[in-house]
Amino acid sequence: MARFLIDGELVESLSGESYEIRNPANTDEVVDVVPKGSREDVKLAIDSAEKGFEKWSSLSAHERASALLKIAEIIEKNRDELAVLLTREHGKTIRESRREIERAAYRMRYYAGLASQISGRFQCLEAKLNKYFITVKEPFGITAGILPWNVPVTKFTAYVAPALAAGNVAIVKPSSTAPLAVLKICELIQESKTLPEGVLNAVVGPGSSVGDELVKHKKIEKIVLTGSTDTGIGVLKAAANSLKHVTLELGGSDPMIVFEDADLNEAVKAAIYGRFRMTGQVCMAVKRLFIHEKIYEKFKNGLLEGVMKIRVGNGLKMETDMGPLHTFEQLLEVKSQVEETIKDGGRIIYGGKTPEGKEYEKGYFYLPTLIEDPPIDSKAMCEETFGPILPLVKFSSIEEAIDMANSSIYGLTGSVWTRDINKANRVASELEVGTVWINNHHESIPEVPFGGFKLSGIGKEFGIEGIEEFLKTKAIVFKAR
Ligand code: NAD
Numbered sequence: 001m002a003r004f005l006i007d008g009e010l011v012e013s014l015s016g017e018s019y020e021i022r023n024p025a026n027t028d029e030v031v032d033v034v035p036k037g038s039r040e041d042v043k044l045a046i047d048s049a050e051k052g053f054e055k056w057s058s059l060s061a062h063e064r065a066s067a068l069l070k071i072a073e074i075i076e077k078n079r080d081e082l083a084v085l086l087t088r089e090h091g092k093t094i095r096e097s098r099r100e101i102e103r104a105a106y107r108m109r110y111y112a113g114l115a116s117q118i119s120g121r122f123q124c125l126e127a128k129l130n131k132y133f134i135t136v137k138e139p140f141g142i143t144a145g146i147l148p149w150n151v152p153v154t155k156f157t158a159y160v161a162p163a164l165a166a167g168n169v170a171i172v173k174p175s176s177t178a179p180l181a182v183l184k185i186c187e188l189i190q191e192s193k194t195l196p197e198g199v200l201n202a203v204v205g206p207g208s209s210v211g212d213e214l215v216k217h218k219k220i221e222k223i224v225l226t227g228s229t230d231t232g233i234g235v236l237k238a239a240a241n242s243l244k245h246v247t248l249e250l251g252g253s254d255p256m257i258v259f260e261d262a263d264l265n266e267a268v269k270a271a272i273y274g275r276f277r278m279t280g281q282v283c284m285a286v287k288r289l290f291i292h293e294k295i296y297e298k299f300k301n302g303l304l305e306g307v308m309k310i311r312v313g314n315g316l317k318m319e320t321d322m323g324p325l326h327t328f329e330q331l332l333e334v335k336s337q338v339e340e341t342i343k344d345g346g347r348i349i350y351g352g353k354t355p356e357g358k359e360y361e362k363g364y365f366y367l368p369t370l371i372e373d374p375p376i377d378s379k380a381m382c383e384e385t386f387g388p389i390l391p392l393v394k395f396s397s398i399e400e401a402i403d404m405a406n407s408s409i410y411g412l413t414g415s416v417w418t419r420d421i422n423k424a425n426r427v428a429s430e431l432e433v434g435t436v437w438i439n440n441h442h443e444s445i446p447e448v449p450f451g452g453f454k455l456s457g458i459g460k461e462f463g464i465e466g467i468e469e470f471l472k473t474k475a476i477v478f479k480a481r
Helices: 039-056 061-077 079-090 094-115 152-165 180-192 207-216 229-240 264-280 296-308 328-343 398-406 421-430 463-468
Strands: 004-006 009-011 018-023 026-035 122-124 131-139 142-146 169-173 200-202 222-226 245-249 254-258 286-292 347-350 369-372 389-395 413-417 435-438 471-479
Touching (some): 004 039, 039 169, 061 180, 079 094, 094 152, 152 463, 169 207, 254 264, 264 296, 264 389, 286 296, 296 347, 296 389, 328 389, 413 421, 421 435
Parallel strands (some): 413 435
Antiparallel strands (some): 131 471
16 A cells, blocks of 8 residues: 655555556556545644754755755656555556656756755945845745646656755645655655655645645645646635635646647647647647648658557557546547537547457547648637547638637747748747747756646746745845944
């Protein structure tokens, strides 16, 4: 049975309640049993974190960095075991899980390097140092990270690494449906005694109780949430009463715009990887594809050829390219978005159903799906599609492409494909998104700040900006007597 991490101990929930996690590729397979937490477990985690902060805040940046480097080693050393667990609880392929874990270790190292770079400003206000000010960067203290199910290990390290590097302590709440790999990492960290007790805590439970307690508790000053936009808005409102600092990494409906002068082979490959990786369950996936009318047919045929080769199956098999959807609810949602888009006039050119065969009977599988001519106000174009659905839209001018791309309520990322630097530059400057890729799409790079505009979020993670989110600025003004 998996366990929480509170006060340096691996524990069950206070209520003794637990539930099973089943493999989405084969729901007969119980992967593990997880304790079901409540508000009372969160209160214990907060008491633990309070004690942890006393110890952690007395360490130097060098000591904090050393601990993060050791955690990176632990993650890397256990890559294979963690990857299998992640695939079994989530459904993503083993290659995707390994990559997620490798990147997580790198993220730990990256923020270990930034721990000693935290610094403030100095400015002289009068001659001869008679009056000056400095700014000091201070950690918040107790912080909480509420994670989604789609990239649990990525989001665990995207939260924990900068939070700890900046001198905060952490309480992590993994999603209820994919908590196992994260709890296993916490267990490995605990067993290695890398962190003082209470510096890292983990509790799993419903968002409405465990998540809500974290968001409302007065001793927590900083919340990081990755999740859907609806959850983000609710969390922002709930956090307002105690004026918490909040970072929100939310949904997206990211456009990819391909011009007639693009490298079509590269663009086709990127569209397939960018949409169907992790069965389309990625915030920054290519969710709307805009193709210039002059190359539309050629591009569509290239896509079709590539998509037909995607092997759907159990993620544990090395030959699988695309696993199942993560939950039954997710499968129903994707089916309904496709059906509604077709009703509104879109045409399926590939997929649009669950695959047939014995190996698919016990899992939440769905074929990679291409939809042509979806109306601009159809579900596949307006909602976030968190599954393997790719709508294809023709455009004839740069203005039309930019207008359609910006018509979304979301503004997470977007990409432009062209060999013309002026065209690329114009699209990059006019897209209303937090990240623009030129001739690439869909990369999570620890050095590059990431975070959406519009209803895709508030604040940034990754990069130097990612550590700034965990620091508050104090100004100290000196005046000579
Ligand atoms: P979700 O909103 O259902 O849940 C996210 C987390 O919030 C879970 O841990 C959940 O238990 C918790 N939660 C739910 N209600 C809460 C409440 N009232 N108070 C506190 N916590 C609460 O999202 P999900 O289905 O787990 O994840 C998929 C979503 O996450 C998609 O919309 C995706 O685009 C988004 N996402 C965004 C990014 C990004 O970086 N922008 C990255 C990954 C996923």
